[in-house]
Amino acid sequence: MATPISRRTVLTVSAGAAAGLALPGAAAQAGGGGHPGTRVSFELNADVLDGGEQVTSVTLQTSRLGRINPSSLTTGSFSVHAKATSPIPLAPGDQIYSEYDLDRAVTSATLDRHGDIVLKLEYAEGKVGGGTLGYIASKGRNVQLDLVYTITQNSPLVLRDGRTVKIQEFRQGRLANPEVDAFSYGVSRSGMKYRLYEPHRRGRGERPLVVWLHGGGEGASLPDNYYDNETTLRANRGALGFATAEAQRIFDGAYVVAPQSQSFWMEDGPRFAPQILQIIQDLVRRHPVDKERIYVVGCSNGGYMSMEMTVAYPDLFAASVPICGVVQSLQPNGPRLITDADLAAISTPTWLVTSRDDTTVPPAPNTIHAHDLIPGSRLTLYDHVIWNGYQYAGHWSWIYVARNDPAQNGQHIWQWMSKQRR
Incomplete structure (x- = not known):
């Protein structure tokens, strides 16, 4: 895999920055305790910045688990790892800009109106690690990166009735971007x-x-x-x-x-x-x-x-x-x-x-x-x-x-x- 590097360092006739599409995949994380078989799907939420699309948050579909006490959520409740790779084979020595394999910083953990957990992620213009496109230098093209996000629960969820929940498996869903969609x-x-x-x-x-x-x-x-x-x-x-x-x-x-x-x-x-x-x-x-x-x-x-x-x-x-x-x-x-x-x-x-x-x-x-x-x-x-x-x-x-x-x-x-x- 190429060393993470911003596509901004390369001037081309291309109009855009590097961005991609999340492919459905399962990212299983075993956790101690909890209810066996507790699975939660999640969506990647993206926004198109002036420099290209980035994944800006993750929505964990947790509403069916019960009413979560929002005070039990912190930025350390979950960890998020992201891996982005080219969807097409690369020739030996070819360079793709904006591939990455790294941890995404969680800046907030809140509940939306449905009772699902939203993990907001750190992102910014020119920041490597959140983009959805990669730029293949030899082809002069942006391609949608294959995105695999791995969620790890670090502490139990506390429900309003006092029960705790440890999620056994996280399943990646679609990439959602209302403007693009x-x-x-x-x-x-x-x-x-x-x-x-x-x-x-x-x-x-x-x-x-x-x-x-x-x-x-x-x-x-x-x-x-x-x-x-x-x-x-x-x-x-x-x-x-x-x-x-x-x-x-x-x-x-x-x-x-x-x-x-x-x-x-x-x-x-x-x-x-x-x-x-x-x-x-x-x-x-x-x-x-x-x-x-x-x-x-x-x-x-x-x-x-x-x-x-x-x-x-x-x-x-x-x-x-x-x-x-x-x-x-x-x-x-x-x-x-x-x-x-x-x-x-x-x-x-x-x-x-x-x-x-x-x-x-x-x-x-x-x-x-x-x-x-x-x-x-x-x-x-x-x-x-x-x-x-x-x-x-x-x-x-x-x-x-x-x-x-x-x-x-x-x-x-x-x-x-x-x-x-x-």
């Missing part, structure tokens, strides 16, 4: 997978549609046959931001779709464009989508692809938001991915976002160059990517868009998008 799964006729968020406001006419195009690290990993339809939502808050209550209020309820490339968008944008279009057309047929309010947003590889979509389909989108998008080839002396003539011909209202310290996709030949050529385009150029006092890699400027931070003349980017019509 709110997106349904879909597969288009072309075979491209996607996740879809449907607005709660129904029966009020047609709704806008936001198309989120992920970065290079969130596509499939082929020929490994790894095509998970998960990393697009778990690696960063790009798509999730548009499903928040704030965004839904601003857009008056919007569908949010996140297609997943079978490899990476820059491999062949003109080939992927019709597949994305097919998903959009299918959603328009099946849902009350307002064809005048379809928006495309993408980061890094997806920033390139958002521009490619407005080149290929000039009359489809009401607005485009390319974030740290690639225009110039990342290979020395390689051809431009989008020509100057194509950039100059873009008629879709466009707001570009990047950071000056982006060393993965340098702003000058990419975002700034595109801004100079796309007629009437807007540009937000940050000095660094800092949120809540934490500084991220300069490439991660999608964090700002996911938080509705870019603004011009007092108007923030989501409000600007919502006012655009095709």
Whole structure:
């Protein structure tokens, strides 16, 4: 197993951090005393931070054991060990960032409204040991890590009637993340997978549609046959931001779709464009989508692809938001991915976002160059990517868009998008 190391130390075209899915498994811990056969299942609770998804707490389904006295619970009542490994074989010498095998610190032990025990775990941006994705360097891909959590009970549970309980076995259940779980799964006729968020406001006419195009690290990993339809939502808050209550209020309820490339968008944008279009057309047929309010947003590889979509389909989108998008080839002396003539011909209202310290996709030949050529385009150029006092890699400027931070003349980017019509 690789030595634990944060993926932040590696700058890539990938859009996201390392995150994964908990696979059901049994983690048995024998305990002295108690009632033989006492088994408790537990769920892993995760949140997508700006730097990627982390397991932030564990819920032990203990309500059926009886009414637990909350005063008997302390941070030392249980220990939590976590092991995260790659779901696909690694080549000799290959490096995966964010595998781990360690104890998770318990910061609180409380009862929820159902009477289940919730163990909150220590977590933080850039902290190794809680992520659900791993980044395989040679493949340039995030993968969902296989997670195995082991719970150890260190002291008996005290019930309100004075009885004590020692749990004999803990069984791991699902990974729960309400924001991610709110997106349904879909597969288009072309075979491209996607996740879809449907607005709660129904029966009020047609709704806008936001198309989120992920970065290079969130596509499939082929020929490994790894095509998970998960990393697009778990690696960063790009798509999730548009499903928040704030965004839904601003857009008056919007569908949010996140297609997943079978490899990476820059491999062949003109080939992927019709597949994305097919998903959009299918959603328009099946849902009350307002064809005048379809928006495309993408980061890094997806920033390139958002521009490619407005080149290929000039009359489809009401607005485009390319974030740290690639225009110039990342290979020395390689051809431009989008020509100057194509950039100059873009008629879709466009707001570009990047950071000056982006060393993965340098702003000058990419975002700034595109801004100079796309007629009437807007540009937000940050000095660094800092949120809540934490500084991220300069490439991660999608964090700002996911938080509705870019603004011009007092108007923030989501409000600007919502006012655009095709």
